[in-house]
Amino acid sequence: MARASVWLEGKARKGGRTGQPSGLDRDRITSATVRLLDADGLDKFSMRRLAAELNVTAMSVYWYVDTKDDLLELALDEAFGELRLPDADDGDWRTQLRALATEYRALLVRHPWLSPLAGRYLNIGPHSLAFSRAVQRVVRRAGLPAHGVTGAISAVFQFVYGYGTIESHFAARVAAAGMTADEYFDSTMDAVTEAPDTARIIEESRDLMAARGGDTVAEMLDRDFTFALDLLIAGIEAKVSRPA
């Protein structure tokens, strides 16, 4: 059976990091990968394009990396390294939880390729693990019964993952269409309102959209995210006082 993750490969890493004719090493390859993923998206990324970016033949990269999957796992963890984690276990756990959730959401939106990759791989690189540990430490401090901590972690961070996924996907579509988010939203709404089936459900939810408020797409997304996060924190507090 194939190894389940780059992070579980044997100790020995190929190559030191000096003196290569082309100046290649894992770090440079990983950075270039992130750069290309940001610029062109996951679908367009290929080993051949990466090689071209590095002024090297497609197969050179395979000296440093076994497969494309391994490379994408490395890029995934590199991106997780951008998260700013709380550095002390003090202060209000609610504040820290909100900060972690907000950081994660922003990361997913900043790198639209991250959500599919986080859903595909094991997420056991060093930066992913640091994030997991930070999450765990914060949620522990909420005072939940021990049997509920893992479930509460899921509730909060699977929500953020799901929310960030649809949001980043929306952002990617906007970029591809060369519009602003608000223009894209309006034009999609128009298209959807023209088809009778979809028009009906839009009509049904008009009051909810109005009540939520927000003049721009960005504002609407922020309001929903904030309310949902408040709801989750309220849920945790309820579970602390009534463990059920």
Added chain:
Amino acid sequence: MARASVWLEGKARKGGRTGQPSGLDRDRITSATVRLLDADGLDKFSMRRLAAELNVTAMSVYWYVDTKDDLLELALDEAFGELRLPDADDGDWRTQLRALATEYRALLVRHPWLSPLAGRYLNIGPHSLAFSRAVQRVVRRAGLPAHGVTGAISAVFQFVYGYGTIESHFAARVAAAGMTADEYFDSTMDAVTEAPDTARIIEESRDLMAARGGDTVAEMLDRDFTFALDLLIAGIEAKVSRPA
């Protein structure tokens, strides 16, 4: 700009559904697509394999469908059609919300290709919309202030989406490895415990795993899901009584 979804194509659909030499039509193509996706997964699926399955040339399919994306959107909505939705607006909203969340989770796990596709497309097919409407009707009945309804819907169903995503991904890995879920879990735990970095975080969460309990992977997943859903419902109730 390209049309944003199959569901927004112009009225005129090509072809009636009788008399075709090969007996092809959209429904047959969509069903075959779902069958292949279930059997071999999203990565292995191709227009050429589908054509072979239908005893037809690769290009015949393009008479009925403009692109592979369109076809995948059709398959996505076909799968959403499997969801059993509550047929009346009575009974406890909590019960119905739990039922909807459980159905959606099971759907994601049953079709591991669904989660990536739901994250990629617009989800405005008839069955997707029916699901959205059902969700909206149930959450409305919880009695939240109007400005919080869309956020609460996000909280619950983005959580389920995220949870179902990692769970289905786990199931797909298990299947690919030809093991049972418990065997796969144990072997991954072993591999992760051998690497010192990952061993540390496992060690840190040992108490939480023990407190959660559950003798099998399936049980652990069920417990976390149930607790998280309870937490979300408690959060909704808290927001009903203290709207903030």
Added chain:
DNA sequence: ACCTGAACACCGTTCAAGT
């Protein structure tokens, strides 16, 4: 130790041609 070139077995999609 590191990099290249050619090749294999694939892709999605276009287009002109058949019936």
Added chain:
DNA sequence: ACCTGAACACCGTTCAAGT
């Protein structure tokens, strides 16, 4: 109206060969 065959511009990866 529906289907085919050949072709284009790609893929990830293997392998033998170069330096």
